[in-house]
Amino acid sequence: MDNKNLKQGASDSSSSSSSTASNTNKSSSVAAGATTVVSRSATLPRPVRRIIQNFLLVWLDANIDETKEDFKNSLQDLRKLVASITTFKDPQQCVNFLSELKKEKIFLIVSGALGQQIVPEIQAMPQLETIYVFCDNESYHEEWTKTVSRVKGVYTDIKSIFQALEIDRERCDRAMISISFKGLDPLFMYTQLLKETLLEIEDDYRQSIKDLAEYCREQDDIPEDQIKQVENEYRNHTPIWWYTAETFIYSMLNRGLRQMDVNIMLRMGFFIRHLHNHIAQLHREQQGSMPIKFQVFHAQGLSNEDFEKMKKTKGGLMSFNNFLLTNRDRKTSLENYARPATRNPTSVGILFVMTIDTAICTKLSTPFAEVSKVSYYKDQEEQILFSTHTIFRIDRIERIEDKHTDRLWQINLTFEDNQDDDFNKLTARLREELRWTTGWSRFGDILIHLGEFAKAEHLCKTLIEKASNDKERSDYYQQLGKVYTDMGEYSKALSSYERSLEIRKIALPPNHPDLAISYSNIGLIYDNMGEYSKALSSYERSLAIRKIALPPNHPYLATSYNNIGIMYKNKGEYSKALLSYERSLEIRKIVLPPNHPDLAASYNNIGIVYNSMGEYSKALSLYEQSLEIKKIALNENHLDLALSYNNIGVVHQNMGEYSKALSSYERSLEIKKIALPSNHPVLATSYNNIGMVYGKMGDYSKALSSYERSLEIRKIALSPNHPCLATSYNHIALPPNHPDLAASYNSIALPPNHPDLATSYNNIAIVYKNMGEYSKALSSYERSLEIRKIVLPPNHPDLAASYNNIGIVYDSMGVYSKSLSSYERSLEIQKIALPPNHPDLAASYNNIGAVHNSMGEYSKALSYYEKDLEISLKALPPNHPSLAASYNNIGAVYDNMEEYSKALSSYERSLEIQKVALPPNHPDLATSYNNIGIVYKNMGEYSQAFRYYKEAEEIWKKSLPSNHPHIALVK
Template sequence: MGCSASEVSNSLSQNPQYTVTPLSSSSTLNQQPNSNRRPKRDYRIDTNEIIQNFLLIWLDENIDESSDDYLNSIEQLRRTINTIEIFHDTNECIDYMSQVQNEKSFLIISGALCESVVSRIHDTIQLHSIYVFCQKQEKYEEWAKNWSKVKGIFTEITSVCDAVRQSARQCDQDDIGITGVSSLNQIEPSFMYTQLLKEIILEIDFDEQKEIKDLVEQNIMMATIPTLQENNLESIYLIWLDAVVDQSQENIDAQQQIRSIINHLKTFQNIQDCEKYINQISKDDRILLIVSGQLGQEIVPRIHYNRQIFSIYVYCMNKVKNEEWAKHFPKIKGIITELNDLLNQIQLDHFKRIENKVDEPFIINISKFNNNNNNIIDKSTKELNGEFLYSQLLMDCLLRMKSNLTDKNEFINLCKKFYENNSKELNLIKEFEKNYSSNQVLWWYTRDSFIYRLLNKALRIQNIDLLFVFRFIIYDIEKQLKLYQCSSSIRVYRGQLMSIDELNQLKISIGEYISINSFLSTSLNRQQAIKFLNEYNFSHNLQKILFEIDANPYINNLKSFANISSKSFYSNEQEILFMFGSIFRLINIKQDNNGIWIIQMILSNHNNENLKILYDNIKNEYIDINNEISLLSFGNILYQMGKYDLAEKYFQRLLKDLSNNHDDISKCYYSLGVLALIKDNYDLSLNYHEKSLKLLKPNDSRLADSYHCIACIYQKKEYFKNALEYYNKALNIWYNKFGEDYYQIADCLSNMGCLNEKEENYSKALEYHQKALKIRKKLLPKDHSDFGASYNNIGNIYLYLHEYDLALENYEYSLKIKIKSLPIQHSSIATTLENIGLVYEEKKLFEKSLEYYKKAANIFRETFSSNHSNMIDIEQSIKRISSILESQILTTYF
């Protein structure tokens, strides 16, 4: 059978005891006779590997090995590279270098020899860098320009040592992916020796802060610009399909005019590419299609009923001919022969669409608090308490984070970059930059501008990077909604188009709570809302919906809602705006005599006590004494959501902004270490933890956090004695500081259970997991995700003991808790799905096993790279079970 996955406890918080609880156990068990897979554990880890496989060669005919300068230099260099070879003879040195195979070489050479030797050895594969040590720097500078491996001309040995150390460090970072794998198979004494070298390296002085800041700035640019260039940050796409769309100047000029109406324009000259592009666009976005008569007759029947297609315009030369086939497709808004008429029609329809908003996409999240259905792990469903919980938490965090002038400038620069070829929108951005004030935010939000379009999509798809720079706008909107909060009960209306599937999802959710991730615009005028619905001819797969919402402002803990007519760009509308994340109770759904579905809802503060306790517990970990959330806490929340790349990005951003002596630097290093561990970058993780330790005082209890993570690293590398040593160091600090009932102690005990599991001490492992569970029950709310980790790891023990029913029982209970407490795409959920697949594999229920493996793989792909250990394991499992099923089919037929 395969190996089950254990989960290591990781938690990032900003309490006085700041921690990313490493290795909180949840694992996947890989222990079957016919495979090398183990169940997965739930842990949290950080690691960093030691510089090794590096060789320093020093060639100098006149070197005095007894001098103090020489001895001091060697001492400095050995802090970085342990293997140093000294040569006085040129030929001996070259012969030696030609025999080096598995080590990267650094060469220090005297000025007297450099010109004659470098030409002979420069292209040697293992030679990484050359450093010329001489008396007259200017004598060799011109010569050195011809040799790329020459890293510098030095007149002082301390400068040579500094340059070698930095090159070795950089080279080690570049080789992490290779050395990290090979070092796992080395014997323990060798590992300890290289660990010692790494400790010495960390004592080296160099301008580390500057290097990190430069790297972060580069990474932020690399992360942001491709997003702007490749993705549409708005919800509307305009696609133009015509064999000659880019061949006439008239069409090219028209494209520029169209972009002033709809920013994202994509042109195609053939049906295949166009159809492929359409099918890649989310069904929650909207497409306006311009198509020639000839190509339209072929493509429209194939894409007309795609949910994302909203309007089609046939731009042709023969109107009568194309009207015949077009009449069967209600999304076709016109058969147009003149370019000006086409542009006018698109603009008219666009303004109408802005006014009525009936097909404006927004996501409804359904939270079935009493849902006992275990089959809720499909990506398509929104009935996930964890998803709901973290969506609410994320928005709460954004509102609590302080913003400043730099944030506004970052927002403006991002908008300018996205709209760089749209003169109309750029003029609006300039106007915003010059005139915006917080009391005008509703005027700007309701205007047809970049603010409305970018913010609504960012909220809908949870584009965290964009929401982060938008947070001052979000904050200002909430402030205005609170200021103008409705003072009496009201009933409001919203017309909306929905697919049959979307409607059916709501029909089976009557009595449940729903939340809407975007701002919700409604009207006091029922007839106006119905009028908007009736203005359109819609295809048969879309249903007309009228939301009928009752809102009472005197209920406690409601999201704000206000009549914004006096503050709106369109002051004649009776618009009531609800804050994003508003929660509603779904009361009833019925169809009236005109075929409109009436959905009755009440604005609510969900009263599920367990969810509220869990939400408050998570939120309170991150809020400071001023009721605010820092950038550090924001990164920690992203980590808890399983958004590891984003969390890393914000930790690096914070590291760039902090002063050299700021207390949060050690916390950043610690958090980055945890993330590196999760990504299997063990050496990098250890490096970060050691940096964090260097900044802490001897009596700081946070030392235990990094000791714990370092133990996890050793455990991952299967150096169990070292892991146990560091676990005990962490435990001693926590016991002395906090007593026995401390949540980090539970994490540590759980990880020690995983360690004993690896050593096949199953009874001892179970004992540790049960101790951890006992502490968690004393400290944590009922549905906390750490309970999911505990039951996952207990399931692993039963799986190893071949108690498959008990294993499955614990895994399913773990999954139930995780779904309540984590986002559905969290890798911890995938871990338990994978373990359930292992149980079914052991039970020879291969189709069921494959089903769970595939569900786990879908989540892992959203989180990890293809070469991550979790991805490699799950792909091997899918391949293994698929092969078994194929063999069974062949046996059946032959």
């Protein structure tokens, strides 16, 4: 029977808090003026930055002559429609340029001759929106363009291209309105909060207009006359007039909201508020005159990817993440905006038919208004303008029958009044999480939650520059530290938090609560860096301030005690961790409602400590309490529920209840699959855990399948230097070069003495051990031990695990004296660090007994095996597989001592437990039958021996490959 390995603890989830404050953003400026780039040489034009439009124009013609007045006039007229224009004479340069612009939409004017040459090569590019062939021989070029869907037409007059381009430009802008779907897009969760945040910011609109004008002049693609018009005449017109006018306002706002462009949002925040307020004012004025129920239409192109999302969300909610202009004319919408989108093979044409029921509109509803009388184009058909982030329910999706295309669809939507219970609960929870921040600071927090770290970093840096006082500046440094923390750039995070602390120490009294926040966040960084002593010191400094500055039961005190508990747990000081966690829980029970998520976190963290102490029944009870609260407080597919199911699975696994463990792990995986992208690394953890349980249950093919899925996800989701890849490699048989590869992954990814690096070296050693390369395994285990000796206290349980694992390798190599020495060192630490009946102590006694057995010292072996059994009987459930292993090992010693009746009794007790605990075809059952057969053979009872051998053979045949050596043993 194999040595028992020390078990790993449950996945750790803690509510270690970091309070942050604000956000900022600033980009480098570029040359002013609208942009025309003319390519004369082999040097490829550098793509310019566009901020006002979602598209650009490329003109390819070998005969372009920029000195001619006709050409200059044409460019000037084109620039009224498209600000950024790049011209080429050389077709290859043009193709290269187009290839680089993967995230833009491109209109292409091309001469007939060069078009015939390059269009077949470029027509599949998704960034290519529309092609206009400009030539002298219309009939000739119409022939080859008939089969190219993206060719809008063949033109002999540049003015005809102007007219076509004007329509296509508007269509393209419409198609760039982003849409998010409930349950599929993280942005959807934040739609209401994002709108609230943008609308609550107060600033001086006069200064905002100056800032906007200054910013626009720094860019490449805004005509000066339009900037001056906004600067000088803004108050002369209504916001809706500006939104519908032929200026940069519409396109720039569209791009800013679509891309969450921080630079644009900072400069146009005032206009978002003015436009929303104007729509809301008209909505109030028009409420009495609007029909109770009516339909409006909006058409646009939608990418194939977004259309697939929409089909998955049928019956659910979706949001237009922009202001939305609709009309009452179905045919105009269909023909002008939906049908042209079908020319692009990467998109479908969508006609949205929106039903509005004014009877259900409430104060919470997104306002909308009829705007044709106040818009720039006062003579157009009736138009309804919705404020930003309007939510609709998707009622029906059906293809529009059309003889020209099968990619034209009608989507029936119903306007929602923001009364969806699930959505409102989620919004309330997110609002609670972000309650400490407002305005641009909250906008930064939303960016962080969405994983838009580069944008959040940019915003924070801009706000730091613009800060008007020390409090603002220190708060923004705090938020910048949060950005870097979530990015995993801990040294930068530490620098930001320390800069904030320096400012606060000068500006604030010595016991101000904001200082406690700074110390707490610095502690969090040291924790993430594996420097637990420094983290503990920072957390304790934070707690000391909070004890003076805050009431005795303030929630922040609970947070401090919780964080200190995490540190003691990481240091292996479980009794101290338990005291801190329980103090945190006491406070939370007083100040929080009974189903608050922080209470769930406290029960979870206490459960983790009990699991680490081997008190599995207590751990299970606490995990279940945590889960019950989460079921009430959180969305049914919230990731915290997945964490609870995972931790419950770990406890069941430790208790030997494998079917229950499997059920919990699978429930955890189900939630993760709904809440996360298909290749998120957290899914890999679930597949890994499921594989482990199948392995324990003897179902090796399912175990291998799960491990391989785990590895597959990690290879896609993680950088090649991520330590988690090594964990996946642990469980799968690999060629000899793979562990070396894994070793390089880990040493690059982490600081040289980080505890996680020690874990990675430990995992790599397991791979080598499983491959039989014991010297390499020993080297990796020893490297892991070296790191742990540096970063952990001298009696930390992880050190005991290292010594134990080194002992296993020496045992496998037959170097019993060194094996015994390592096991005994492990046992010494465990006696200090762990409770007296901890299962890991039992495992150490078992391993020492195994060495004595191998050395022929049977009486010593028996003594240690009996100590193992004594602890296991107290620590584990009565039918735990580890108890079966203990009885088996005692039976093996009695067999070696030729005390066959005692051996038989022990083997039979082992078999009884296995019959209850394991599946009927588990290989360990076959081992027990085989061992009992051996004893009967040694006793001369051959018929009995034969019966047990046959039982073993039947199980091995079902559970092992036909060429496995165990099957040969009983033939």
